[in-house]
Amino acid sequence: MKQSPQLNQVQENMRPGVLTLHGFLGTDKRDLVEILEEDEAEVRRIGTTHRVIADKMAVLRDRGKDGLGEFIDVEPNFEVRVDSVRGGIPSPFGGPGLIPKTNTTVRNTRIGREIVYTDINIHLIGEHGFYEGKGSLFRLEPHELVEILEINPEEQQTELPR
């Protein structure tokens, strides 16, 4: 698919030094539309949606906040820590203002794997289906999110037991 002028502008915003020092694309040379399409296909192949993935990320982030900066157990088998650094980042797609620089670390103790994501990851995945370009420090692979966060393919309801 040909990239629209709007996506051209968004891709420009994602370049290093425009909104963040390293930008959002890493070493990925593809057009943004190709990155989006490929991840969209991957998510569809897994049998879930960007919204379901982002919702689960947000739920675990919100539960992790209860740890007040330290790891906290979240049922059924997660340890979650939410910590913040100074400042905020605007979305390269425009709106919704500054997104806090919050890191969520999720350890899945059942499979012994860990993943780290930021609030802007949650926004970019949920609202735009964007997991960042290959080689970006904050790139997330959809299949890793699904495996580590234990997102069931048919999952629509992401509320965790308290």
Add this chain to the structure above:
Amino acid sequence: MFSALIISVGAVSGISAFLAILMVIADATIANYGEVKITINGDHEYEVRGGKPLLGTLMEQEIFIPSACGGRGSCGLCKVTVKEGAGQYLPTELPWLSEEEQQNNVRLSCQLKVKNDMQIEIPEELFNVKEFQSKVTKVRDLTHDIKEVTLEVVDPPDISMVPGQFVQLRIPEYELTDEPVYRAYSVASNPSDTKHVELEIRLVPNGIATTYVHNYMKEGDEVIFNGPYGDFFLRETEREIVCIAGGSGMAPIKSILLSMAEKGINRRTRYFFGARSKKDLFLVEEMRRLEQELPNFEFIPALSNPEEEDEWQGETGLITDVVAKHMESGENTEAYLCGSPGMIDACVKVLSDKGVPDELTYYDKFG
């Protein structure tokens, strides 16, 4: 007729675009704004060469505005009020400024170029901020993910600050960054030692600065930092003091306590420190030593999830619950908090419920 119209519109658009590009190139290469005058807070005047961003221009005059990204417009910290001479807001400034800030002529100094005489306002304490050359004299592990870094101040040879303030450490180019970046860290040492600055830095996943400190920084390295900044410091009153921190939030509280011990300030002080398990707890012996020096000081560490092998006898639970358990009325109390926004928000609520007036709750939020 229609095609002539299209050609005309196209030609006008093309010429406009060409002229706009030409203006940008000319502004960047041949524009000469000459000498301009920057007046700060009405009474400090500086003759400077125009054409560069305000942040860098002020830095050349040894006036340092806090900025965590080194002037690339990606942290939104370097705000100043420009009363005259700023011109229109730039698109790169707007995401960082609220409507109220725009009404009050707040600008992002790294984006705003100095082209005319300007009148600006900055906090008076920024005149005390300097850039320091320093040397790393010690790096040690406090926990599995927090390091203590001691810097010896070289040039200027002394730093003057108050306990609780922070500095901005310059991280040089390395594997994760092609350009230097600046990050803010609270000072943990007693400011009466004007030759050294001690920092406590927790490893942030994928963090450019913290990865450098944890994996690359070594004793003997030369390091640049600027500071001091911030208004998180002990107020001179007779009230009781409650301090609450977690993780590297220990740093400014420790600085305040060391200063209190040295000055013999013996107000009733309780310090609640939250960690998950014993491996996340640090400087306990130093806090116990301070308890000996300050008879009215009590250190109350709390573990939210102690391991069995910790054999922990102290307080357990979230720090908010432990504070609530220990505090009676907070009417004659002032509070000092340092940690993540989530921790601060939760603690402010507990303190407020206990009667600590909101205006007497001071915090250094990492947000």
